[in-house]
Amino acid sequence: MTGETRYQAxxxxxxxxxxxxxxxxxxxxxxxxEKLEPGTSTTLTLTRSEGSLAEIWRAVGTAQxxxxxxxxxxxxxxxxxxxVAMAIARLRRRKLVLIQHEWNGLHWLRRITxxxxxxxxxxxxxxxxxxxxxxxxxxLLGWTAKKSVLAPLPPNIEAPAGIEDSKLRHRLIAAKGDGxxxxxxxxxxxxxxxxxxxxxxxxxxKQRGLKPLIVYIGSFIRGVDKVxxxxxxxxxxxxxxxxxxxxxxxxxxxxVFGLFSEIDAxxxxxxxxxxxxRSSILTCVQSGRPLVVAGPALPEExxxxxxxxxxxxxxxxxxxxxxxxxxxxxxRIAAAVKRPPVPLPFDFDGWWTDVAEAVRAQL
Numbered sequence: 001m002t003g004e005t006r007y008q009a010x011x012x013x014x015x016x017x018x019x020x021x022x023x024x025x026x027x028x029x030x031x032x033x034e035k036l037e038p039g040t041s042t043t044l045t046l047t048r049s050e051g052s053l054a055e056i057w058r059a060v061g062t063a064q065x066x067x068x069x070x071x072x073x074x075x076x077x078x079x080x081x082x083x084v085a086m087a088i089a090r091l092r093r094r095k096l097v098l099i100q101h102e103w104n105g106l107h108w109l110r111r112i113t114x115x116x117x118x119x120x121x122x123x124x125x126x127x128x129x130x131x132x133x134x135x136x137x138x139x140l141l142g143w144t145a146k147k148s149v150l151a152p153l154p155p156n157i158e159a160p161a162g163i164e165d166s167k168l169r170h171r172l173i174a175a176k177g178d179g180x181x182x183x184x185x186x187x188x189x190x191x192x193x194x195x196x197x198x199x200x201x202x203x204x205x206k207q208r209g210l211k212p213l214i215v216y217i218g219s220f221i222r223g224v225d226k227v228x229x230x231x232x233x234x235x236x237x238x239x240x241x242x243x244x245x246x247x248x249x250x251x252x253x254x255x256v257f258g259l260f261s262e263i264d265a266x267x268x269x270x271x272x273x274x275x276x277x278r279s280s281i282l283t284c285v286q287s288g289r290p291l292v293v294a295g296p297a298l299p300e301e302x303x304x305x306x307x308x309x310x311x312x313x314x315x316x317x318x319x320x321x322x323x324x325x326x327x328x329x330x331x332r333i334a335a336a337v338k339r340p341p342v343p344l345p346f347d348f349d350g351w352w353t354d355v356a357e358a359v360r361a362q363l
Contacts, residue, residue: 008040009033009097009363010063012082014047021188021279022101024156026069029099032356046081056085060092065363069099070117079113086120097362099125100148101277104134105192118144123362127153127277129298151358152305154351155282157253163261164254168247172215172262180213181205183333184263184289186256187280189231189246190221196234197269197326203238204330216246217259260287264337269329273297273322276305285316286346290336292329295319307351316342 011030014023033041044059045051060066066089068082089096098121103111118124118135124147126132136145172182183202189195198214205212220228235241250256266284268274273294274281284291296302296319302309311317320332 004061005064007042007063008037009042009065009067010059010094011041011043012046012066012068012085013043014045021156022069025099025279026067028154028156028352029067029069029356029359032352033360036353036356036360044085046085051081051085053084056081056088057092060085060088060094063094065095065097067097067099067359067363068117068121070114083113083116083120086117090120095123095363096121097123097125097359099359100135101127101131102192103131103138105131105272115141121147124148125151125359125362127151128275129301129304130272130275130296131277133298149358149362150304152307152351152354153277153279153282154355155279155286155348157256157283157286158348159257159286159346160254162254163258164252166250166255166258168245169255169258169262171245172213172259175213176262176264179211181210181333181337182262182264183212183214184217184260184266184284185214185268186217186260186266186284188218188221189216189227191227192270192272194269194271195227195231197271198267199231199235199238199240199244201267201269201326201329201333202243203240204326205333206240206243208330208334210334212240212243214240214244215259215263216244217250217256218247219249220246256283257287260284260289263287263289265289265333266291267329267333268293269320269326270294271322274301274317274319276302276308281317282308282311282351285311285344288341288344290318290339290342291316292318292320292332292336294322294324297322307347307354311344314342314344316344 011026013026030041068086086096098117118141126148132145132148136142185198202212202214235244266289273296318332318336320329
């Protein structure tokens, strides 16, 4: 190491102005590590206008390790700068820690852009045994899974002390007053979450006379797929176009939980099953509303994550067998909304301390 090294870790990020889940995770992780060891980490902002080659070179030189949570921000917006930073870190003999959230669920074009990062990394932090198995099964990069370690993923959003009103919340209140059953789905909308499967479950509930209103609290991810158009076309085919609301991006956590307060139950019919990397699930659970989701594909999925396992054990997360039909999901939702709420204290800081300890061990 050179005499200019002052920090244990340099975190690559896109700054607080970039509102995305990955960027928020990076900021919260760096803050959690700073709480454990104040003054041992710093950040480098990489955007279209920030993060020149000279700035990257100087910043990398100040730290023993470089931590990259890929993607830095929305795909295609800042693609090459973090790879340049990782290459410089390798050139300057700094340790490279890559945080990898998913693999098979990524569009193949995105996987191509991630390949150099996997090759350069000294350690790869992952959050799900299933995702690690997916990487290990990759014909080209499977060997990089040997560099991986598992860490417990916390939620990005903490339930605030109060809620904030909104026009949409009043619309939901009016719907409940009309006897509607409000089914929630939180987070970005993309194929991996099987948003159309929830539409089919909603159609079944409507046939049963339960008057569902399916509320997607989030927005569609822009990409090469026609996800949004196909979603609305499917809703029309099922005859439930008027029973679906898509909120779009909700900037305030207080507004998010204001909407959560009117939801009767959340539902995620995930084809891959529940994995320990699903931060949106952990955000929903804090509302105290029942959450119905497909069970994990691997029996050991939560062995490294005792806090997540406890949520399942206490009934805050209701598992449905993978491969179950939509009628089964409809049955579970109807049953879940009849039961009393599950009181569950949520130690948000404790969740973040757990992941900070796991990542710090790799620095």
